[in-house]
Amino acid sequence: VRLDEQRQQLIYTHHHLLLDGWSNALLLGEVLQRYGAVEVTAHQGRFADYIGWLQAQDAQADEAFWRAQLATLDNPTLLAQSQAHGPSHSSE
Secondary structure, eight states, X not given: OBOSSSOBOOOOOOOTTTOOHHHHHHHHHHHHHHHTTOOOOOOOOOHHHHHHHHHTSOHHHHHXXXXXXXXXXXXXXXXXXXXXXXXXXXXX
């Protein structure tokens, strides 16, 4: 938004269907690079390339790797237990 001859204000909004957190960070980073007169390099690769690479991976080898990495754990980490139970009350 042009405020006057010398000032503008950027109003930035998006919908989560259009940009996820990773894409949002990339876009905002590029905007800030251009604002700072930094050359923005083109991104290499496409999402379809990633999917092709992912499908070419050995699923059994991946599973064996993660089983070995997690073998020393005795129990699952229950994230729900890290949260307070019941309604939260503020003392303010």
